[in-house]
Amino acid sequence: MSEPILCRDGAVLLVGGGETSGPALRAASARVSGIVAADSGADRLLAESISPDAVIGDMDSISQSALASIPSERLHHIAEQDSTDFDKCLRHIRAPLVLAHGFLGARLDHALAVLSVLARYPDRTCLLAGPSDTVALLPPEVTLDLDPGTRVSLWPLAPVAGRSTGLRWPIEGLAFAPDGAVGTSNAATGPVTLFMDAPRMLVILPAAAAGSLEAGLAARPASWPARAI
Numbered sequence: 001m002s003e004p005i006l007c008r009d010g011a012v013l014l015v016g017g018g019e020t021s022g023p024a025l026r027a028a029s030a031r032v033s034g035i036v037a038a039d040s041g042a043d044r045l046l047a048e049s050i051s052p053d054a055v056i057g058d059m060d061s062i063s064q065s066a067l068a069s070i071p072s073e074r075l076h077h078i079a080e081q082d083s084t085d086f087d088k089c090l091r092h093i094r095a096p097l098v099l100a101h102g103f104l105g106a107r108l109d110h111a112l113a114v115l116s117v118l119a120r121y122p123d124r125t126c127l128l129a130g131p132s133d134t135v136a137l138l139p140p141e142v143t144l145d146l147d148p149g150t151r152v153s154l155w156p157l158a159p160v161a162g163r164s165t166g167l168r169w170p171i172e173g174l175a176f177a178p179d180g181a182v183g184t185s186n187a188a189t190g191p192v193t194l195f196m197d198a199p200r201m202l203v204i205l206p207a208a209a210a211g212s213l214e215a216g217l218a219a220r221p222a223s224w225p226a227r228a229i
Contacts, residue, residue: 135204155182
């Protein structure tokens, strides 16, 4: 188990170097208990006059001006190249919820690597906020306050089953798998509750539903245990 670099009792904002929204970063930074930059995510934050509590990564893309403007004790250089900066950050943050901006964007390979990290650390509840979608690994149970007609896509990272209320097409009795049944383009009929039997299912919602996903994750009755690695 990695030693934590940042520990907080409330949500933490984690910012990467990918596509982000300045207004969204400023709004999130005003209501979290800590802010972490993944490498060049520090430049994104400083551009919005937001100072990170910690910068974590291999430091191969952060600008020299950002390095010079951040106190050295906040810089945490992890040189190994066997993991992504997102992985390095998530495994060193202890918080009930991580709000991750700047990790979903144009590069499909980068996005897939990020999603694999969610599966690697199911005990680290994390919401990914992107320009078009918001994504999370589902906890054992979550309720989402969604408007009727909201797109709800379920994507299995491995074989998994569950049940639901509030979906146009209920999922009970389905055996989900990446090479089998998947749940793209389902829809809410109102508030949705999802129950999963393993930490292997992603939920993908429109970006406009990020607030509902955040509230649902924050109020989840239970979390998954840490995976043995």
